[in-house]
Amino acid sequence: xxTVLIASDLAALRLELRTMLEGPxxxxxxAASGPDVLDLVREGGIDLAVLDLQIGSMGAMAICLExxxxxxxGAAEAVPVLMLLDRRPDVFLARRSGAxxxxxxxxxxGRVRAAVRALLxxxxxxxxxxxxxxxxxxxx
Numbered sequence: 001x002x003t004v005l006i007a008s009d010l011a012a013l014r015l016e017l018r019t020m021l022e023g024p025x026x027x028x029x030x031a032a033s034g035p036d037v038l039d040l041v042r043e044g045g046i047d048l049a050v051l052d053l054q055i056g057s058m059g060a061m062a063i064c065l066e067x068x069x070x071x072x073x074g075a076a077e078a079v080p081v082l083m084l085l086d087r088r089p090d091v092f093l094a095r096r097s098g099a100x101x102x103x104x105x106x107x108x109x110g111r112v113r114a115a116v117r118a119l120l121x122x123x124x125x126x127x128x129x130x131x132x133x134x135x136x137x138x139x140x
Contacts, residue, residue, distance in 0.1 A: 001025055001026070001027060002025065002026055002027070002047040002048065002120050003026075003027045003028075003029060003045055003046055003047050003048075004021060004026050004027070004028055004029070004046075004047065004048045004049075004050060004116060004120075005029045005030070005031060005037065005040055005041070005046045005048070005049045005050065005079075006018060006021075006028060006029070006030050006031070006050045007030070007031040007032070007033075007034075007036070007037045007049060007050065007051045007052060007055060007060075007063070008032070008051075008052035008055060008084075009032050009033065009052070009054075009055045009056045010052070011032075013052060013084075014030050014032075016107065017050060017107070017112065018030070020107070020109040020112045020113065021112065021113065021116060026116075029046065032055075032056075033055060033056055033057075033058065034055055034056065034057070034058025034059070034062060034063045034066075035058065037049060037051065037055075037063050038063065038066060038067070038070075041067060041070075041076055041077075041079050042070070042075070042076050044077055046079050047079070047080075047120060048079065048080050048081075048082060048116060048119050048120055049063075049067070049079050049080070049081050049082070050081075050082045050084065050116070051063055051064065051081055051082070051083050051084065051099075052084045053083060053084060053085050053086055053090055053093070054086065060081070060083045060084070060093075060094075060097070060099070061083075061093045061094075061096070061097045063081075064081045064083065064097040064098055064099050065097050065098070067079060067081065068097070068098045080100040080101070080119045080120075081097075081098070081099040081100055081101070082099065082100070082101045082102065082103065082115050082116065082119055082125065083097070083099040083101070083102045083103075084102070084103055084105060084107070085102050085103065085104045085105065085127075086104075086105055087104065088104055090102075090104075091104075091126075100119050100123075100124050100125070101115050101118065101119050101124055101125030101126065101127075102125070102126060102127055103115055103125075103127045104127050111127060115127070
């Protein structure tokens with residue numbers, strides 16, 4: 001059984017994610033602030049952190065960077081991060097902060113579950129749902 005931490009200052013988003021993920025194989029924890037996320041991660045037992053990009057005064061990028069910093073010197077265990085982005089250009093922030101995966105809102109249950117499963121299985125997940133399709137010139 002895996003423990004997933006959902007972090008957002010919006011109760012409605014936490015509820016939406018909980019509804020998408022709840023099941024017999026996952027324990028869901030919630031946090032409403034960046035410092036709460038860090039405290040829970042430091043306590044241990046978190047297998048995945050799902051972080052909203054904008055959380056009050058300490059958003060997902062700052063939280064992820066602090067988690068990676070603490071992991072680097074052994075103060076906390078390594079916890080994969082799935083970042084919830086507001087728009088496609090925010091992908092840079094997710095990659096720069098060391099998140100293992102990202103989803104671009106609006107969230108779809110199938111994509112959320114696929115991303116969570118990929119990260120819990122030790123992989124990565126990059127949402128391509130809103131990526132523009134490639135335009136190719138016609139060959140002559």
